[in-house]
Every structure is written in structure tokens, then in C-alpha cells.
Amino acid sequence: MTEQTPLYLDLESRFGRIAALGEAAGMLHWDAATLMPDGGSEARSEQLSALNVTIHELLTDPGLGEGLERTEAEESGYLDLWQRANLREMKRRWLHANAVPSRLVEEETKAARRCEMIWREARAKSDFSLVKPAMQTLLSIVREVAAIKAEALGLSPYDALLDQFDPGNRANRIDPVFADLADFLPPFLNEVLDKQAAADAPLPLEGPFPxxxxxxxxxxxxxxxxxxxxxxxxxxxxxxxxxxxxxxxxxxxxxxxxxxxxxxxxxxxxxxxxxxxxxxxxxxxxxxxxxxxxxxxxxxxxxxxxxxxxxxxxxxxxxxxxxxxxxxxxxxxxxxxxxxxxxxxxERGFIRVDADEVTYPAHVILRYRLERALIGGDLSLDDLPGAWTDGMEELLGVRPPEDRVGVLQDIHWYDGAYGYFPTYTxxxxxxxxxxxxxxxxxxxxxxxxxxxxxxxxxxxxxxxxxxxxxxxxxxxxxxxxxxxxxxxxxxxxxxxxxxxxxx
Amino acid sequence: MTEQTPLYLDLESRFGRIAALGEAAGMLHWDAATLMPDGGSEARSEQLSALNVTIHELLTDPGLGEGLERTEAEESGYLDLWQRANLREMKRRWLHANAVPSRLVEEETKAARRCEMIWREARAKSDFSLVKPAMQTLLSIVREVAAIKAEALGLSPYDALLDQFDPGNRANRIDPVFADLADFLPPFLNEVLDKQAAADAPLPLEGPFPxxxxxxxxxxxxxxxxxxxxxxxxxxxxxxxxxxxxxxxxxxxxxxxxxxxxxxxxxxxxxxxxxxxxxxxxxxxxxxxxxxxxxxxxxxxxxxxxxxxxxxxxxxxxxxxxxxxxxxxxxxxxxxxxxxxxxxxxERGFIRVDADEVTYPAHVILRYRLERALIGGDLSLDDLPGAWTDGMEELLGVRPPEDRVGVLQDIHWYDGAYGYFPTYTxxxxxxxxxxxxxxxxxxxxxxxxxxxxxxxxxxxxxxxxxxxxxxxxxxxxxxxxxxxxxxxxxxxxxxxxxxxxxx
Known part of the structure; x- marks a missing residue:
């Protein structure tokens, strides 16, 4: 095999290095989250940034793009099932890293960092209007990125975003199952809550538990x-x-x-x-x-x-x-x-991360509907908080009294992560x-x-x-x-x- | 300043990345020594090796060598004191990384790994002859590396090795101070031990101390x-x-x-x-x-x-x-x-790492003398154990009864680290x-x-x-x-x- 697929083997070696450097970055993230002293965070950012720049250079090296193209053209006949799948996944990784001009990637990173910072303040003050301008900037960039990736991958813009988190999945597969669940959940939730109300509440378990x-x-x-x-x-x-x-x-x-x-x-x-x-x-x-x-x-x-x-x-x-x-x-x-x-x-609650197994999907379906509309240009940020509240009423039967426990609760959109929410459900x-x-x-x-x-x-x-x-x-x-x-x-x-x- | 020293600033940015990647490697080493589960060691080696290869590529990139040369020629007049010193240290780093052909570096790494493994067995069996052939191979490579670096740095071979650990230091500065200490220590040690013998032994501190x-x-x-x-x-x-x-x-x-x-x-x-x-x-x-x-x-x-x-x-x-x-x-x-x-x-002991403040320098001086002779070709490995024992007698007044507590006790030479020992004293x-x-x-x-x-x-x-x-x-x-x-x-x-x- 080696003699017949020198190009493919070169790709394996390139991706092997990329993965090992990614693992190093992963370990440093783990360390930062678990035991790094606060004073180490600036130095840690420098280390991670050097790793990310290096990985990005390896992924955007022109030799890699050529290698992928030539391997597909000259060697795919010699590859076995796993190798062909590997080549396909290499290509996907390459497309996601190369489709978008680095100027735009930098703009997105900067806009996301800024929006996230303002979001923290807006959430503390429970005021969506504070973050709306920064979110609008970020959303416009995300839509631009989505359009470019959609073009490169031959997908719709939302699918191109989804493909980053759930490779190969498409909105037209999600739509029917989420629609089915959205019909099922509200009456089911009523039934469950009625049954629960008829029974005794659980006895409390008395701590403390060291x-x-x-x-x-x-x-x-x-x-x-x-x-x-x-x-x-x-x-x-x-x-x-x-x-x-x-x-x-x-x-x-x-x-x-x-x-x-x-x-x-x-x-x-x-x-x-x-x-x-x-x-x-x-x-x-x-x-x-x-x-x-x-x-x-x-x-x-x-x-x-x-x-x-x-x-x-x-x-x-x-x-x-x-x-x-x-x-x-x-x-x-x-x-x-x-x-x-x-x-x-x-319980009918406002907060996704505190939700139970029954109500959690309703939180997710709401976000999926809204983010598809935002990316598709069918919903403006002016109308987002209202759409959120109405959706909560429809799916969960509660209306959040303020943005803090409504549209401002999750970091995802304010960090540029669209297409992630459906993966939970x-x-x-x-x-x-x-x-x-x-x-x-x-x-x-x-x-x-x-x-x-x-x-x-x-x-x-x-x-x-x-x-x-x-x-x-x-x-x-x-x-x-x-x-x-x-x-x-x-x-x-x-x-x-x-x-x-x-x- | 920026406009006048674009080449120098490019060097700073290259070395900044090299340092940040080195820091990442350092953190992974720390993790491996403190809390990594045993099962993680192979993956950790892959991560470290990807980092080291990347750092090596950055240090041996032809653009870096050219940049150093051109900065010295064209910009050194614009650099301040610290920048000039920085350029000098960049050059030193570059020379140590580029002087030796990578084939020889790989041979050295391999020989060191092999010798170290055999040394562990030889030490356990207290038999120097077991490790002698592998040590001879490694020593020959180290001498070749020393000769090449000596040529590149304009130093003697031993000084070229020393320069890796104590940049700028030279054997001709160490010789007189170590000679002075070697005269001082044996009679001083006698005096100290006499005085100690005349006094009561310390009362034991009874544990356990959790x-x-x-x-x-x-x-x-x-x-x-x-x-x-x-x-x-x-x-x-x-x-x-x-x-x-x-x-x-x-x-x-x-x-x-x-x-x-x-x-x-x-x-x-x-x-x-x-x-x-x-x-x-x-x-x-x-x-x-x-x-x-x-x-x-x-x-x-x-x-x-x-x-x-x-x-x-x-x-x-x-x-x-x-x-x-x-x-x-x-x-x-x-x-x-x-x-x-x-x-x-x-105490007069055989083991360096257990030695006290008074006897420690004698252990080091012995090793310094012997490793200079080994690198200089004035001592053969056949004669090393005997020279060790005689040196111990001269400097410390004791003769190690076996190799395990003699020439086999320290990892340094078996790992290729010559020129390190003097730094302790x-x-x-x-x-x-x-x-x-x-x-x-x-x-x-x-x-x-x-x-x-x-x-x-x-x-x-x-x-x-x-x-x-x-x-x-x-x-x-x-x-x-x-x-x-x-x-x-x-x-x-x-x-x-x-x-x-x-x-």
C-alpha cells in the first residue's frame, strides 16, 4: 500500500501533527479550567494562541490543499474504506479551515470576543438592548461566513454552520423530528405534571455531604x-x-x-x-x-x-x-x-441548563427555530426577545419575566455559535x-x-x-x-x- | 524604532512563537510528572514530539538564519543594549540548534535513550561493564557533537558543551576555583567531622508528620x-x-x-x-x-x-x-x-544527591575532572570506574565498594549530559x-x-x-x-x- 499511496501517507502525517498539537492545546485548556492559578491566564493565552496559529498554518499550507486534490485524483482507487473516509474527513476539515478568508475569521473572532463581553454585562443588567448592536455585528459576520461555507460545501447557510458541529447532518432531517416532538411535548408535559402533583413530593435528603x-x-x-x-x-x-x-x-x-x-x-x-x-x-x-x-x-x-x-x-x-x-x-x-x-x-422553568429531561427538548427546539430564522434573515434582533417569550409560552407554557432568564441566558449566540443547539436534543x-x-x-x-x-x-x-x-x-x-x-x-x-x- | 528595525522585529516575533510553544511543552512535562495517569504517557510523548519537531523547524528555518545575519549587518546600529544582547542570545540559540546536522542529533537522541535504558539495568545489577558499550557509543557521538559545536562557536569541545548549560562560561574560569576548593575541602572536612564527633548527636524528631x-x-x-x-x-x-x-x-x-x-x-x-x-x-x-x-x-x-x-x-x-x-x-x-x-x-557519603553542603562540592569536582578527561579523550571507559574510586578517596576519603554507589549513581553521562555537573557547585x-x-x-x-x-x-x-x-x-x-x-x-x-x- 505504501508504494501506491505516497500522497495519502503524507496527508496522514500532516494530520497526525495537527492532531497532536490540538491535543496539547486541549490539555492546556483542561489545566486552565481545573488548576491553573489566576495569574497564569495571560501566559496561557499566549501559549494557546501560538498553538492555534501553528495549527492554522498547517491547515492552510498550500501543499495540503494540493495534496488533498492530487490524492483524490491519483490514489483514491488504492485506498480502503477507512482511508477513503479519512480522506473525506480531511477534506471537510480543510474546507472549514480554508473556505473563509483569514481577514473574516479574525473579524469574527474579534466581534465574538466583544459581543461576549457585552453580553455578560447585558445579562447582569437583564437588558437585551445593551448587547443588540454588538450581536448584530457578530450575526452579520456569521451570516457572511455561513454563506461562504455554504458555497464551498454545496449546502444551505444554516447547514454549513450545523456541519461544523454535527458533520453530515442537515436541517431537513432535523425539521420533521423536531416538529413531531414539538407537537408531543406540551400535552405530555401537562400529563406528567398532573401525575406528579397527585403524588407526594420526595422527602429531602439532609446533608451536608462533604x-x-x-x-x-x-x-x-x-x-x-x-x-x-x-x-x-x-x-x-x-x-x-x-x-x-x-x-x-x-x-x-x-x-x-x-x-x-x-x-x-x-x-x-x-x-x-x-x-x-x-x-x-x-x-x-x-x-x-x-x-x-x-x-x-x-x-x-x-x-x-x-x-x-x-x-x-x-x-x-x-x-x-x-x-x-x-x-x-x-x-x-x-x-x-x-x-x-x-x-x-x-418543572416548567425558564432556564435550559436547569431543565429536566422532559422540558429540555422544548428549550432546544425554541432556540433551533429562532437561530434558523436569524441566519435565514427571517427574524430581526428587534423581534428576537418577543419571539423568545412567545415561543416559551407555546412550547413550555411559561413567559419569562425578563431577558436575564430569557433570551440572554445562554452564551452560544453571543459567542458566534449558531448551529450548536440542536445537537443537545x-x-x-x-x-x-x-x-x-x-x-x-x-x-x-x-x-x-x-x-x-x-x-x-x-x-x-x-x-x-x-x-x-x-x-x-x-x-x-x-x-x-x-x-x-x-x-x-x-x-x-x-x-x-x-x-x-x-x- | 520599528521603522528602522523591521528585520529585528521579525526575529522577535519568531522567537516569541518558539518560546510560547516551549512553554506549552513545559506545562505538559509538569503535568506528566505530577498528575498524569500512567496510561497517558504514550500520547504525551506524541504531543511533546509534535511540539519539539515544530520548534526545531522554526529554529532551523533558513529565513531565521538569514534574518540573524542581515539584522547583524544592517540593523545592529539601531538596536539598544537589551536588543543587542537579545540578538546575541538569539544567535547562540540558533547556533546550538543549527550547528549539528539533524542526522547526528537523531543518532544522539537514539543512543542516549538506549544507553539510559541499559544504565538502569546496570545500576540495578551494580555492573558498569554492562553499560560500557552503549556508553562508548553515546560518548563518541557526544564528542563528535562537541567538536562540531566547538568549531561553530569558536570554543574548545568541552566549553561548547558547557555553553549549553551555562552560556558564556569556560573551563579556564572553572579550573582555578575548583582547584582552590579541592585543596580546601579535605582538611576542612576533617576539622568539621572532628568537631561534630565531639558534640552530642541531635535528638530525633519523632513523627509521623502527616x-x-x-x-x-x-x-x-x-x-x-x-x-x-x-x-x-x-x-x-x-x-x-x-x-x-x-x-x-x-x-x-x-x-x-x-x-x-x-x-x-x-x-x-x-x-x-x-x-x-x-x-x-x-x-x-x-x-x-x-x-x-x-x-x-x-x-x-x-x-x-x-x-x-x-x-x-x-x-x-x-x-x-x-x-x-x-x-x-x-x-x-x-x-x-x-x-x-x-x-x-x-557525613562522608558515596551518593551525591544525599550529600550535605560540605561534601557536595567534592562530588561535583570529581565528576567535572572525569568528564573533562572523557571529552578530551584523556580517559578511557575501561579506566573510569577506577578513576572514580581513586578520586573519591582523594576528595572525600572513602572508596565506594561497588559501581551502584559509584560511577553508576547519576543519570547525566548515560543520558548524554556532559558539561552539566559543574553548574551545581x-x-x-x-x-x-x-x-x-x-x-x-x-x-x-x-x-x-x-x-x-x-x-x-x-x-x-x-x-x-x-x-x-x-x-x-x-x-x-x-x-x-x-x-x-x-x-x-x-x-x-x-x-x-x-x-x-x-x-
Whole structure:
């Protein structure tokens, strides 16, 4: 093979270096979020900027563009399935990095930094009008970028943005499933809340629960799920995330001494991300085809662990004695039914990040509709706050009383990230569809989770999802794994089972 | 200035990027030594190798060589004192990176890796003959590298190696001071040991001293000395070191629960290194002239803190109540005299890293003599173990019974690091000379140390040493700071005062 594909091998070596430098940057980000002293932040920015400039130069080197073109023309006949997919993903990466003139990229970075700063102030003052001009500037640039990328990729502008976060996905696949969910959710939410109101509220779990004890419990749960501490760490950061590299995955959480329940599910959520990274095909390390397949599929792996596996009655029954031992819990509040109740509270709220499993998709669908209209030029910023409030009323039945808990709550748009929001709910639906198939193929899985045994489930995920890297689009992968493309039925079934049938 | 020196400014920007990438690598090294899980080591090597290759490419880019040449020819008349020194240091860096063909650099790296691996086995088996062939291969390459660099730099081969670690220093400056010390030490050691034998042994300090308590004490001592935790951290590693960057200096230590004394002085030693880094001229950040001036001067800053300032009776009297509080100490073993005695034990030992302040230079002088002979071709590896044993007898009055505690004890030569050893003792002598001058100019310093007040001393060091970066050679800097070049008198005076006069 080597003799027939010297051009392709040169591409592999270029992308290998790009990936290794990206890993270095990732580690420095992790360090900055977990343990860097405040005084180090300026120097850290310089280090990251040197890395990013270097990576950008490698990606925009004319030799790379030529190499891609010549490899496609001269060597694609000699490449196997994975290599061809790798070439396709290299090309995608190259297009995203080269399509937009660097002048515009710089303008976007600058406008995003400025808008984000003003947004922090506007949110504190709960006044959207303060940030509107800066947001307008940024939005115009984002629309310009979207138009250029759309041209280069042969997509619509919104799809070109979406492709950055969920490669291969398209709005015309999202529209029908989100429309279906948008019809389903409001009446379902009424039903769930009626049922909940008819039952007793959960008994409170009385803390404090010292951080060290919560951490000990979190480590036990992570190990049960399959996290290997020889290849990863658990640390603390303000915003929990999953960083590091497949051989050294670093997840973070935060602890509240009055409430251990949220940290535990947060940790299990990040563990889902970590297991995905850890299970990526090692043969394709540092190649585009060996990377995780986009944010939606990544989120499906965290939500599968958190929502499908670990909030199940079965897993809670496994967690319960460990939690009682680590945290000194006793009394009726620690009964399984009561613990499960805590994990299943549903509420009409204003804030996405505080939302429960049932209301979360409504928050996302609202944002998806609005950002599509903003990018399409069908909604002006003058009308955005009003459209937000009306959408909340339609989807969630509540009207946010002020911008702070409305249109100003999320950083994404003020940071230039359009096309990201749908990945959350695509992830939730994908998680349900994957989990149902895994259980259908291995009916022992739910009972095994009750023993803290994740072997069957993890093995299935490794084969069907993790080990596939970026060989397929997320939708193709899902179709291969479950026999059908993404549809909302599995998710709706799951919600009905959990919140109406109390399974 | 900008208009007149475009070439020079381009050099600054190139070296700025090189430095920032070097900082990224430094952070990844720190992480690997402190908290990386074992499973991450292979990926870490890939990240570091991508960074090192990139840095090497930037340093060997033909445009850089041309830029240096043209800047010297066309712009040096427009440069100020610091810029000219910066250009000189850029040139030195460039020469060290470009003089040796990359084929030979790779051979050296490979031979060093191999030799080091075999050395670990040879040391475990205490058999020098096992590592001799690999060492011979490595030594031959090092001599070739030394010859090439000597040619390029206009130096002798040994000086070319020394210049890597202590830029600007030369063997003909070291020879007379080491010869003086070599005459002084053996009879002085006899005197010290006689005096010590005539006195009572120190009372033991009974542990255990829990790690967390030692750490709390260490942090208090560091803060007194001037370490700012908004710009640095203290962590644990197998081999203590000082890493990070000036705005985020990260020192490490290790704790022995039976003995807190060694960790405290280890921490204060690394704090000396940290304060040097922290005090480097911020105006010249990421430029060669803004970096620390070589290993000898760096070691002088750690030894000044540890040996001159913190092992003084005055500082121990400050440390004592803090230590008693943190560690729950009480009884006569905690009297100042007894604590000081612990910190001043002298012994004829085989092992350099365990040596005390009096015998340490003898270990170094032995190695300096032998490595000069090896590089000069005046000593064969067949004769090395014998020469080692004879040298130990001459300088320290003991004959190591086996290679493990003799010629095999240190990694340096087996890793290719020739020219490094003298910097330890040059540092110790420099420390004594600087400290004596500081005290002569500010006679209040010793008393202030007794209150844990390092302001005067640190301010003096900032002005005379830290803030000077690499403007001067270490010897020039010392001459400016103390009025004379390095001589061994201050060090000898210090040893006499401390070990014979008990000051």
C-alpha cells in the first residue's frame, strides 16, 4: 500500500501533527479550567494562541490543499474504506479551515470576543438592548461566513454552520423530528405534571455531604460504569466538561455539599463522553476518521449513560447502598422510590441548563427555530426577545419575566455559535434509540445495570458507536446500529415509560 | 524604532512563537510528572514530539538564519543594549540548534535513550561493564557533537558543551576555583567531622508528620519567602523540580511522613528557583534575553534561598513555631539548637544527591575532572570506574565498594549530559558570594529573615539578578553585583562560619 499511496501517507502525517498539537492545546485548556492559578491566564493565552496559529498554518499550507486534490485524483482507487473516509474527513476539515478568508475569521473572532463581553454585562443588567448592536455585528459576520461555507460545501447557510458541529447532518432531517416532538411535548408535559402533583413530593435528603465523600462515591460509580483511572482523571471545575485524550480522558465536575444527587449524575454524564473518547478506534488515532462523530453523537453517549442507564430504577438501586455508605445516609428519604423521585422531578422553568429531561427538548427546539430564522434573515434582533417569550409560552407554557432568564441566558449566540443547539436534543433522541436497540438485543442489560455491571452495554456501544469513529455520518451510524434513521419514537416511548408508567 | 528595525522585529516575533510553544511543552512535562495517569504517557510523548519537531523547524528555518545575519549587518546600529544582547542570545540559540546536522542529533537522541535504558539495568545489577558499550557509543557521538559545536562557536569541545548549560562560561574560569576548593575541602572536612564527633548527636524528631500538615507548613514558608500562590502552585512529584512559566511557576516536592525537615528545605530550594523565574524582566518575556541566565545562576538562586537564607539559625528560629503548630511538635528535640543541628549534619557519603553542603562540592569536582578527561579523550571507559574510586578517596576519603554507589549513581553521562555537573557547585559558590554582598549592603537582612521578612533580600535579588535576565553572562552579572568575578572565598568563609564557628 505504501508504494501506491505516497500522497495519502503524507496527508496522514500532516494530520497526525495537527492532531497532536490540538491535543496539547486541549490539555492546556483542561489545566486552565481545573488548576491553573489566576495569574497564569495571560501566559496561557499566549501559549494557546501560538498553538492555534501553528495549527492554522498547517491547515492552510498550500501543499495540503494540493495534496488533498492530487490524492483524490491519483490514489483514491488504492485506498480502503477507512482511508477513503479519512480522506473525506480531511477534506471537510480543510474546507472549514480554508473556505473563509483569514481577514473574516479574525473579524469574527474579534466581534465574538466583544459581543461576549457585552453580553455578560447585558445579562447582569437583564437588558437585551445593551448587547443588540454588538450581536448584530457578530450575526452579520456569521451570516457572511455561513454563506461562504455554504458555497464551498454545496449546502444551505444554516447547514454549513450545523456541519461544523454535527458533520453530515442537515436541517431537513432535523425539521420533521423536531416538529413531531414539538407537537408531543406540551400535552405530555401537562400529563406528567398532573401525575406528579397527585403524588407526594420526595422527602429531602439532609446533608451536608462533604466533597471528599462525594468524590469517593463518584469514583466508585465511574469505575462500575467502566471508567479506567489508569487512563483518566476526575477533577473539579466551575463548568463540568470532558477533556484530555482517549488514553488520558479527564472529566470534571463540581460539588454542592447540600446536594450530592446532581454531582453524581453530572459525573456519570461526563463519564459517557469519556467512554466514547476512550473507545475510539486506536488504529486511527490522530486521524480525522478516528475522531468522535460530532457533537450530537457525543451528547448521545453522555445522555445514554446519564439518562437511559443511570437514572433507571435499576441503576439507582445499585447506587443506593454505595451512596449510603460513602455519605452516611439513613432513613426513609434513602428508599429507592424516594431517590428515584428526586431524579424525576419535572418543572416548567425558564432556564435550559436547569431543565429536566422532559422540558429540555422544548428549550432546544425554541432556540433551533429562532437561530434558523436569524441566519435565514427571517427574524430581526428587534423581534428576537418577543419571539423568545412567545415561543416559551407555546412550547413550555411559561413567559419569562425578563431577558436575564430569557433570551440572554445562554452564551452560544453571543459567542458566534449558531448551529450548536440542536445537537443537545438530537443527542437525547439518539441515546434513546441506541439504548432501546441495545436492550432489545441484550435483554439482560437492565438487570445487569442493577448489579453495576456495564459490560454488556459498553461492549455493544464499543462495537456499534465508539469504535466506528467518523467512518459514517451520525445518521448512517444510527441506521446501521438500530436499523432505522433517527426518529423520535424511541425517545417519546422512553419519556412515557419513565414519567407516566414509572418504570 | 520599528521603522528602522523591521528585520529585528521579525526575529522577535519568531522567537516569541518558539518560546510560547516551549512553554506549552513545559506545562505538559509538569503535568506528566505530577498528575498524569500512567496510561497517558504514550500520547504525551506524541504531543511533546509534535511540539519539539515544530520548534526545531522554526529554529532551523533558513529565513531565521538569514534574518540573524542581515539584522547583524544592517540593523545592529539601531538596536539598544537589551536588543543587542537579545540578538546575541538569539544567535547562540540558533547556533546550538543549527550547528549539528539533524542526522547526528537523531543518532544522539537514539543512543542516549538506549544507553539510559541499559544504565538502569546496570545500576540495578551494580555492573558498569554492562553499560560500557552503549556508553562508548553515546560518548563518541557526544564528542563528535562537541567538536562540531566547538568549531561553530569558536570554543574548545568541552566549553561548547558547557555553553549549553551555562552560556558564556569556560573551563579556564572553572579550573582555578575548583582547584582552590579541592585543596580546601579535605582538611576542612576533617576539622568539621572532628568537631561534630565531639558534640552530642541531635535528638530525633519523632513523627509521623502527616503529608497534609507538612504541605500546610510548606505553603506558609513559601509565602514568607515571597512565593505568590496567585502565580504558582506547589504539588507532589517523584523528583522535585521547578516548572511552569514566570506568571505561573509550579514547584514540586515529595513528602516523607517520618521526616519533615528534608521536604521543607526541598521546597525552599525550589522556591528559590521559582522566585528567579518570577522575577525575570517581564518586558523581555518570550525573548532569549529575558530568560534565566543558565543553570549555574539558576542553582545559585535555589541554593541562596535554601543554604544561605533558610538554613541560617535566624530563619530556623522563624520556622520553628510554625512547624510546631502545623506538626504538633513539642519537647527538647524542637529547640532551635537541636533543629539547626539536624540541618548541619556532615557525613562522608558515596551518593551525591544525599550529600550535605560540605561534601557536595567534592562530588561535583570529581565528576567535572572525569568528564573533562572523557571529552578530551584523556580517559578511557575501561579506566573510569577506577578513576572514580581513586578520586573519591582523594576528595572525600572513602572508596565506594561497588559501581551502584559509584560511577553508576547519576543519570547525566548515560543520558548524554556532559558539561552539566559543574553548574551545581558554581551555583553554591555564586550563592555565597551574592548573599554576602547583599548582607554587606543591607546588614538588616539576617535579622529580617528571623521574622520571616524576605523583602530586603528579595528586592536586592530582583535588581541585581532576576531582573537582569540574560543581558550579561553569569560571571559578568556576578561581577556587577558583587564587585568581583567568581572566587571561592565567600563560599569557604560561609562554610567555616557555619560548620566551625556555628554561626
Amino acid at each position: 466533597t471528599a465523600n462525594q468524590q469517593a462515591l463518584a469514583r466508585k460509580l465511574m469505575q462500575a460504569v467502566g471508567f479506567d483511572f489508569a487512563h483518566g482523571r476526575l477533577d473539579v471545575s466551575l463548568h463540568p466538561f470532558c477533556g484530555g485524550v482517549p488514553e488520558d480522558v479527564r472529566i470534571t465536575t463540581r460539588y454542592d455539599e447540600d446536594n450530592f444527587l446532581s454531582a453524581m449524575m453530572g459525573v456519570l454524564h461526563e463519564t459517557g463522553h469519556a467512554l466514547y473518547e476512550r473507545g475510539l478506534p486506536s488504529k486511527w488515532r490522530r486521524q480525522p476518521v478516528g475522531e468522535a462523530r460530532g457533537m450530537a453523537l457525543h451528547e448521545s453517549q453522555s445522555l445514554l449513560m446519564e439518562m437511559q442507564a443511570c437514572r433507571s430504577r435499576s441503576f439507582v438501586s445499585f447506587m443506593r447502598p454505595l451512596a449510603m455508605e460513602c455519605l452516611g445516609g439513613k432513613g426513609p428519604a434513602w428508599n429507592i422510590d424516594n431517590l428515584v423521585k428526586h431524579y424525576r422531578r419535572v 438530537l443527542g437525547a433522541m439518539t441515546a434513546a434509540q441506541l439504548f432501546q436497540t441495545a436492550v432489545a438485543e441484550h435483554p439482560d442489560i437492565p438487570e445487569a445495570l442493577g448489579r453495576g455491571d456495564f459490560t454488556l452495554l459498553l461492549d455493544w456501544l464499543r462495537r456499534k458507536v465508539h469504535g466506528r469513529g467518523s467512518l459514517l455520518s451520525a445518521d448512517e451510524l444510527l441506521a446501521e446500529a438500530t436499523g432505522r434513521p433517527l426518529d423520535p419514537d424511541a425517545f417519546k416511548f422512553h419519556l412515557r415509560q419513565r414519567y407516566l408508567e414509572d418504570v | 503529608t497534609a500538615n507538612q504541605q500546610a507548613l510548606a505553603r506558609k514558608l513559601m509565602q514568607a519567602v515571597g512565593f505568590d500562590f496567585a502565580h504558582g502552585r506547589l504539588d507532589v512529584s517523584l523528583h522535585p523540580f521547578c516548572g511552569g512559566v514566570p506568571e505561573d511557576v509550579r514547584i514540586t516536592t515529595r513528602y516523607d511522613e517520618d521526616n519533615f525537615l528534608s521536604a521543607m528545605m526541598g521546597v525552599l530550594h525550589e522556591t528559590g528557583h521559582a522566585l528567579y523565574e518570577r522575577g525575570l524582566p517581564s518586558k523581555w518575556r518570550r525573548q532569549p534575553v529575558g530568560e534565566a541566565r543558565g543553570m549555574a545562576l539558576h542553582e545559585s538562586q535555589s541554593l541562596l534561598m535554601e543554604m544561605q537564607a533558610c538554613r541560617s539559625r535566624s530563619f530556623v528560629s522563624f520556622m520553628r513555631p510554625l512547624a510546631m503548630e502545623c506538626l504538633g511538635g513539642k519537647g527538647p528535640a524542637w529547640n532551635i539548637d537541636n533543629l539547626v543541628k539536624h540541618y548541619r549534619r556532615v 558554581l551555583g553554591a559558590m555564586t550563592a555565597a558570594q551574592l548573599f554576602q554582598t547583599a548582607v554587606a549592603e543591607h546588614p538588616d537582612i539576617p535579622e529580617a529573615l528571623g521574622r520571616g521578612d524576605f523583602t530586603l533580600l528579595l528586592d536586592w535579588l530582583r535588581r541585581k539578578v532576576h531582573g537582569r535576565g540574560s543581558l550579561l553572562s553569569a560571571d559578568e552579572l556576578l561581577a556587577e553585583a558583587t564587585g568581583r568575578p567568581l572566587d571561592p572565598d565567600a563560599f569557604k568563609f560561609h562554610l567555616r562560619q557555619r560548620y566551625l564557628e556555628d554561626v
